[in-house]
Amino acid sequence: MVTDNKTADANLESMLRIFTVPEAPDSTLGKIEQELSQNLNQFLREHIVAEEKPLTEIEKDFTDSSMPETPTYVSEHTEHLLDNLVSQSVHTSAPSFIGHMTSALPYFLMPLSKIMIALNQNLVKIETSKAFTPLERQVLGILHRLIYGEKDAFYQHWMHSADHSLGAFCSGGTIANITALWVARNRLFKPDGDFEGIAKQGLFAALTHYKCNGLAIFVSERGHYSVKKAADVLGIGQDGVIAVKTDNNNRICLDDLQLKIAAAKEKNIKPLAIIGVAGTTETGTIDPLRQLAKVAQKEACHFHVDAAWGGATLMSNTYRHLLDGIDLADSVTIDAHKQLYVPMGAGMVIFKDPELMSSIQHHAEYILRKGSKDLGRHTLEGSRSGMAMLLYSCFNVISRPGYELLINQSIEKAKYFSELIQQQDDFEIVTEPELCLLTYRYVPSKVKQALRLANDTERADIYEHLDNLTKYIQKTQRETGKSFVSRTRLTPEAYQYNPTIVFRVVLANPLTTKEILQSVLIEQREIANSSEISQPQLLALTDSILSRAN
């Protein structure tokens, strides 16, 4: 018994050591940390394996479902992570990784993240966050001002006001969009006479009280999928998301919007919100926000702008005009982990009117007391980390003019890449960049000629082959691991509105050079030429069409 107690004490003692004794600088983990600090890019280059291993192979290292019964030394576990996890992760910050909205990050964020994690604040309430609460409120205020440009007095009055909030910091654009529509829904179905409001009585009672058959959210067919998710979660149903047609530039058609609003009202379905997209995920296009605001005003419905991607453009005095009318929005979503260059897991929704968020206020006895400045009273999430600190630091260290440089060069680089593509015989631009995002595809010049002569059946055949080829090129390029572009499906006018697979490129990484862009095209051409199926079939078909014409 005595021995058992002694063993138990010794075990506990060693367990407590992990809370009190730091990793030695010459330990495996200590050394890695230094490597990271000294040269992050080199570390990632050295440790991430470029060539893609099939997912089913990777999964083999992650199959054990048992909770480990014996502890592993930190150094041994670190080696394990390097070999099995880090090596098979995605080099999202590589300058040639231009397929998604990830980018290299400013170096100073690495040590600052460590401070943030070491402080381990919980922003849900003042008691576990103190100065982090005013800091987050300030960050929301600064963003509010960037969008809406109210005067000093406005911010002095509202920024730190208990019972109010200018917005919510959250894990990303999806939660931001859900929050915006939640607020819109609760505000529309507010307490009225006997009806105590939707928050209390629910959607069924709300529709009954307000005598309508349903709610509709209008957004272009290029809207983000989180809008449908929001409609599902909020009880509205995905059918309540009305996809409005887009024009040839992927912008929402105002005529179609009017028609669809009228059709909904005809069925006694109430317009809950019109959503303007400021930077669609697939093409980077910005809807005509000012005109959308007018429609929303006429319909007395909520106007939300999903600027998760494009919102950072407000930092650029050169390009912020692209978002003209955003200040008329009732709410705006902006992601900080996109072109505001902070690590994953930072989004925001900002509300024009500080009273708006009161429709989703929540309380609890032990925290979130009425009249407190606890941020948790106005967030969908509960416990949250101090991520706002990283954005605050970026605002101060990079500053608006610094962001302007980053935004401008990204847009100009996209224009350069677009021109480069158009100079090639065997590539075709599909959507021109408005922000730093564009789509294109590989179409050999012979195929371009053949398409002009092809009949409907032949054209459909060629399109199918081109789709397969695009897919093949994209997949092979990703697997080879030198560079990465993504792909999506669009319905461009140039292809008779046929669903068409295209390459999609996002040029947010400041370290992406023109040389990299040139080599992306060269590599794609090489892959196409080495294709053993798609390309030969395509060319055979093309030859037969062309020979018929001669």
Add this chain to the structure above:
Amino acid sequence: MVTDNKTADANLESMLRIFTVPEAPDSTLGKIEQELSQNLNQFLREHIVAEEKPLTEIEKDFTDSSMPETPTYVSEHTEHLLDNLVSQSVHTSAPSFIGHMTSALPYFLMPLSKIMIALNQNLVKIETSKAFTPLERQVLGILHRLIYGEKDAFYQHWMHSADHSLGAFCSGGTIANITALWVARNRLFKPDGDFEGIAKQGLFAALTHYKCNGLAIFVSERGHYSVKKAADVLGIGQDGVIAVKTDNNNRICLDDLQLKIAAAKEKNIKPLAIIGVAGTTETGTIDPLRQLAKVAQKEACHFHVDAAWGGATLMSNTYRHLLDGIDLADSVTIDAHKQLYVPMGAGMVIFKDPELMSSIQHHAEYILRKGSKDLGRHTLEGSRSGMAMLLYSCFNVISRPGYELLINQSIEKAKYFSELIQQQDDFEIVTEPELCLLTYRYVPSKVKQALRLANDTERADIYEHLDNLTKYIQKTQRETGKSFVSRTRLTPEAYQYNPTIVFRVVLANPLTTKEILQSVLIEQREIANSSEISQPQLLALTDSILSRAN
């Protein structure tokens, strides 16, 4: 012009440097990072000011709503953060900070967090997370096995199955609870004949099709406030959350539950879910899960267990019996940032049946393609960080027996503290610890005597004074900054079910010693005795009652 271009280039050059040139080891930030690595506790002790500054004072440093127009050097900004943010943050990992569920963290998580942030993966899809996706799926699988204990074959089949997911990793318990109830709602109102399901057609159509007047969620009056938030968000309405009475041990009353279910059904309101709380936030109590499961089964409704707090107890073979019946739950919420000791922002919901989450599947063209293993198809959130890696590392480095030691000592420490309180003449335990959480208050022995003799009016007066005194002690202790306990309001039988303010203590920090607990009581007694209002008034009242009796 030439000069302007040159300036612009130089500015861009210096902006790119923040993405390429690391902080020098002898820079301000470099030094801080080393300090953090070498001795985190000392760093926090030295930099966090103990004595509390009023919030309105702190806010003065966070009032400027303008986006900075000039960049700040990283070193200068770091000094600013130390002086204004770090100094005024909350020392959540201090062994004497025993008021909330934060704790000291294992040291190895600090450098690992840096690796996680440097990799900056986005778990929404494989293309931006690769090995992190199987890793997260494994973490969910391990937790699933800890709860449900299925066989190897089960996990081999489901853990990495495309189109399935054993749960969702999310930012915390609130999102986890919302997700569980979202799944329950969508499963209850699934497609049926002409009805295409609530996800598509919304709540109104669902209630109409299924011919009922509303939905009800049954949870004890000690349930977490996120349940009401979920009911609001999901369109059910907070009135749909039926608060079930608790017994004297703060456990849900099964009789009252049956009565309330019957009452709801009487009104044609469908029971959506019964929620068992495994570790209430206020008292740490665990509901009788096995019996709740029986009721849920009888009613054919979803059984959710909110084990955000208590779930970690499953790691302890000594105490896991406290959660007996949890394996009968359809879904379970567990927070990793509580007693699984990872940093803020990590929660999970686990579903017994791998098919369950299909009711909330979402798709998008450019990502989340059907048949892919993208985790984003089954999460409320969109983009998410690689936090699962930290939990994975804790599982391996601490292992189950290590967690068991941590859990056991926390519960035993709570028992010790409870005994210590009961040994004092002038303290009273209000709720005994079941996990490592307990509540108590300061009641001088004379007051205890007087209460036995007081009439109803006098007793009410004394209660009011005691409430004020408890509040005063808690606030003063917090402001003094040596230690922190929280407070909440309960309705204990011992106080005739009057709403009563009590101290609340959570002993999750492994570094909290018995000496600290002793000194917390000593400090509270001293504060009480130094009170210039509450204590003298209370004693005067007491004296008058006692003198009347003599």
